[in-house]
Amino acid sequence: xxxxxxxxxxxxxxxxxxxxxxxxxxxxxxxxxxxxxxxxxxxxxxxxxxxxxxxxxxxxxxxxxxxxxxxxxxxxxxxxxxxxxxxxxxxxxxxxxxxxxxxxxxxxxxxxxxxxxxxxxxxxxxxxxxxxxxxxxxxxxxxxxxxxxxxxxxxxxxxxxxxxxxxxxxxxxxxxxxxxxxxxxxxxxxxxxxxxxxxxxxxxxxxxxxxxxxxxxxxxxxxxxxxxxxxxxxxxxxxxxxxxxxxxxxxxxxxxxxxxxxxxxxxxxxxxxxxxxxxxxxxxxxxxxxxxxxxxxxxxxxxxx
Amino acid sequence: xxxxxxxxxxxxxxxxxxxxxxxxxxxxxxxxxxxxxxxxxxxxxxxxxxxxxxxxxxxxxxxxxxxxxxxxxxxxxxxxxxxxxxxxxxxxxxxxxxxxxxxxxxxxxxxxxxxxxxxxxxxxxxxxxxxxxxxxxxxxxxxxxxxxxxxxxxxxxxxxxxxxxxxxxxxxxxxxxxxxxxxxxxxxxxxxxxxxxxxxxxxxxxxxxxxxxxxxxxxxxxxxxxxxxxxxxxxxxxxxxxxxxxxxxxxxxxxxxxxxxxxxxxxxxxxxxxxxxxxxxxxxxxxxxxxxxxxxxxxxxxxxxxxxxx
Numbered sequence: 332x333x334x335x336x337x338x339x340x341x342x343x344x345x346x347x348x349x350x351x352x353x354x355x356x357x358x359x360x361x362x363x364x365x366x367x368x369x370x371x372x373x374x375x376x377x378x379x380x381x382x383x384x385x386x387x388x389x390x391x392x393x394x395x396x397x398x399x400x401x402x403x404x405x406x407x408x409x410x411x412x413x414x415x416x417x418x419x420x421x422x423x424x425x426x427x428x429x430x431x432x433x434x435x436x437x438x439x440x441x442x443x444x445x446x447x448x449x450x451x452x453x454x455x456x457x458x459x460x461x462x463x464x465x466x467x468x469x470x471x472x473x474x475x476x477x478x479x480x481x482x483x484x485x486x487x488x489x490x491x492x493x494x495x496x497x498x499x500x501x502x503x504x505x506x507x508x509x510x511x512x513x514x515x516x517x518x519x520x521x522x523x524x525x526x527x528x529x530x531x532x533x534x535x536x537x538x539x540x541x542x543x544x545x546x547x548x549x550x551x552x553x554x555x556x557x558x559x560x561x562x563x564x565x566x567x568x569x570x571x572x573x574x575x576x577x578x579x580x581x582x583x584x585x586x587x588x589x590x591x592x593x594x595x596x597x598x599x600x601x602x603x604x605x606x607x608x609x610x611x612x613x614x615x616x617x618x619x620x621x622x623x624x625x626x627x628x629x630x631x632x633x634x635x636x
Numbered sequence: 637x638x639x640x641x642x643x644x645x646x647x648x649x650x651x652x653x654x655x656x657x658x659x660x661x662x663x664x665x666x667x668x669x670x671x672x673x674x675x676x677x678x679x680x681x682x683x684x685x686x687x688x689x690x691x692x693x694x695x696x697x698x699x700x701x702x703x704x705x706x707x708x709x710x711x712x713x714x715x716x717x718x719x720x721x722x723x724x725x726x727x728x729x730x731x732x733x734x735x736x737x738x739x740x741x742x743x744x745x746x747x748x749x750x751x752x753x754x755x756x757x758x759x760x761x762x763x764x765x766x767x768x769x770x771x772x773x774x775x776x777x778x779x780x781x782x783x784x785x786x787x788x789x790x791x792x793x794x795x796x797x798x799x800x801x802x803x804x805x806x807x808x809x810x811x812x813x814x815x816x817x818x819x820x821x822x823x824x825x826x827x828x829x830x831x832x833x834x835x836x837x838x839x840x841x842x843x844x845x846x847x848x849x850x851x852x853x854x855x856x857x858x859x860x861x862x863x864x865x866x867x868x869x870x871x872x873x874x875x876x877x878x879x880x881x882x883x884x885x886x887x888x889x890x891x892x893x894x895x896x897x898x899x900x901x902x903x904x905x906x907x908x909x910x911x912x913x914x915x916x917x918x919x920x921x922x923x924x925x926x927x928x929x930x931x932x933x934x935x936x937x938x939x940x941x942x943x944x945x946x
Contacts (some may be wrong), residue, residue: 492909492914606786
């Protein structure tokens with residue numbers, strides 16, 4: 332697991348065509364598939380540690396700062412980083428560190444919610460397409476083609492035009508845009524599993540079709556879902572923060588990272604700190620998810636051979 | 637039979653593009669008409685007096701039956717008429733057409749820069765040992781994970797506010813294009829370089845490279861003439877996706893740098909529920925994606941002679 336000549340997690344993650352070929356595989360056992368092997372590369376431990384910390388911050392941001400993200404101190408506007416305010420204060424005198432910490436909640440929550448929409452719809456459609464109905468397969472595959480013909484940001488903007496702005500709506504919007512990512516892999520995985528020997532054997536033993544589907548096909552298709560989710564969540568967070576930056580998601584004064592960066596644009600001439608730290612938070616989060624997703628994907632592939 | 641193979645692929649692409657176009661306009665039509673009175677609301681804005689909604693319905697043909705409206709809608713689209721902007725009260729084609737240039741300039745400049753950066757990085761670092769591998773892959777990961785708008789903000793801070801080399805906003809002169817193009821290009825370049833370098837490293841391990849090397853061909857020539865050509869195939873697969881990404885990213889970049897363009901128009905239209913304008917922009921993007929993918933299919937044949945014989 333040390334010096335593998337080609338490790339490009341995010342790249343593999345983002346070319347859908349490549350992913351269908353690599354993630355889809357015939358698992359031998361669900362349990363063995365998800366169990367970790369003892370040795371992890373250091374970058375994985377670092378990234379996973381960062382994500383664990385992020386989860387902790389998202390659960391209890393108040394534990395890490397004594398400031399409120401929404402109330403400002405007007406005698407302390409646009410103060411640079413100091414011991415009192417490590418990330419400085421914004422133009423309303425609000426603590427940028429507190430806002431960045433509380434922002435973890437929004438960015439992770441919207442990203443995860445979007446992911447959940449993509450995963451639910453993608454699994455449903457992918458499984459339908461992967462079963463033996465040719466017509467259904469053709470219809471669903473075309474739907475995936477249609478959805479992936481639109482640039483993610485623009486498709487999400489179209490959805491927001493109909494639904495209106497807001498946190499739930501951008502989660503739905505990025506969720507719809509992400510359906511083909513899950514759907515294509517799940518379809519390929521379903522096709523592999525339905526033709527696997529253990530499914531044939533189960534049929535020979537005389538198990539009913541619904542029982543085979545629920546006990547043997549579905550669990551072995553679903554193992555792919557967490558892997559796809561960790562690979563794509565970074566990209567989802569990027570799109571979500573972009574939409575928030577455009578003003579389509581949560582509105583000020585919500586301490587969401589994209590919203591904070593949009594607000595910082597007005598004070599750039601005099602203060603760099605409100606424009607630096609929220610962006611750093613987004614970038615580090617996306618990097619961490621890419622690394623963890625890449626390693627998980629390799630584990631998943633390694634199991635096939 | 638290369639020609640037949642190619643024709644089939646292009647025909648299937650065109651089929652997809654028609655389905656894409658039809659599905660998106662139909663979805664938009666359904667979504668708009670699913671809530672009765674929705675269009676009248678958008679058109680009326682904040683104004684309201686008795687008889688206004690009826691007048692609007694009559695003027696925009698909303699009082700007719702749904703199938704008749706749908707047929708009329710499709711017929712007009714087929715003639716290239718995208719309708720009239722609800723908010724600006726001007727033909728959509730005019731609204732979109734007048735703002736196309738700055739966005740195309742930006743996307744094109746950024747695309748070119750991304751290809752040059754990614755190609756340069758991959759050529760220089762592929763297969764040059766563990767240190768180069770680690771450095772290059774970290775660089776690519778950081779570039780690919782950085783949001784376009786944050787990069788834009790950082791560039792503005794450094795080069796417009798502190799050093800004053802480039803203007804803060806606008807699209808009047810060539811130097812107003814430099815920072816937006818860099819901001820949009822870097823994340824794209826990161827992704828492209830990851831794919832390209834990985835493919836080059838795989839190719840460098842192949843026996844034919846040893847053969848070429850044994851003939852006494854220099855390292856640079858091997859990389860450019862032989863290895864890069866093989867490695868281009870997976871990168872080209874990513875190309876269609878990247879062009880879509882550049883268009884989507886251009887919307888955000890325009891907002892950061894206060895540039896006029898399609899992004900500004902689209903954003904305004906999204907916020908005012910000006911559906912015809914958003915729809916036209918999204919359709920345009922989808923068609924560009926399909927056109928680009930078709931061109932890339934042809935490019936495949938130019939790059940890889942093996943595909944011409946199958």
